[in-house]
Amino acid sequence: PRMVVAGFGNVLRGDDGFGVEVVRRLQEEGSAPAGTVLLEVGTGGIALAQELLTPCQRLVVVDAMTRGGAPGSLYVVQVEGVEPARSIDMHMAVPARALGLAQVLGALPPEVFLVGCEPASTDDLTMELSPCVNVAVDSALAAVQTLLRRAHG
Numbered sequence: 001p002r003m004v005v006a007g008f009g010n011v012l013r014g015d016d017g018f019g020v021e022v023v024r025r026l027q028e029e030g031s032a033p034a035g036t037v038l039l040e041v042g043t044g045g046i047a048l049a050q051e052l053l054t055p056c057q058r059l060v061v062v063d064a065m066t067r068g069g070a071p072g073s074l075y076v077v078q079v080e081g082v083e084p085a086r087s088i089d090m091h092m093a094v095p096a097r098a099l100g101l102a103q104v105l106g107a108l109p110p111e112v113f114l115v116g117c118e119p120a121s122t123d124d125l126t127m128e129l130s131p132c133v134n135v136a137v138d139s140a141l142a143a144v145q146t147l148l149r150r151a152h153g
Helices: 015-028 048-053 082-087 090-104 131-152
Strands: 003-008 035-041 058-064 074-079 111-117
Touching: 003 015, 003 048, 003 090, 003 131, 015 035, 015 111, 015 131, 035 048, 035 090, 048 090, 058 090, 058 131, 074 090, 074 131, 111 131
Parallel strands: 003 035, 003 058, 058 111
Antiparallel strands: 074 111
């Protein structure tokens, strides 16, 4: 089955670059199952909507998510509909718009998951992740791998 992993975020804003970093690490490891598309979406959701025009079974969105947990907390959420993605938090605005666009185009995959990390800081102009979020990248890699493998089962 074809699967898409989409990393969102602004790599110039510290922890906001979490999603992009996770996708880059997946690319470096080369460990994603065959048929997996790894997409560095960054801050523009249109690329994802375009990618989804080719049908896929499962989409995993990776992004910083502000939900009030301790910085570095990892969240894995299955999205039942596009609206909840928008209400989860402000940070998810770009992914939610991309998913909304995909829905309008009739291109939303049957299974959509969010893998999010609570940022420590997204206000500093830096390309470095904070230490706790950097640690969470490893957990996120494991979570994404699990989601991808489960789709093959």
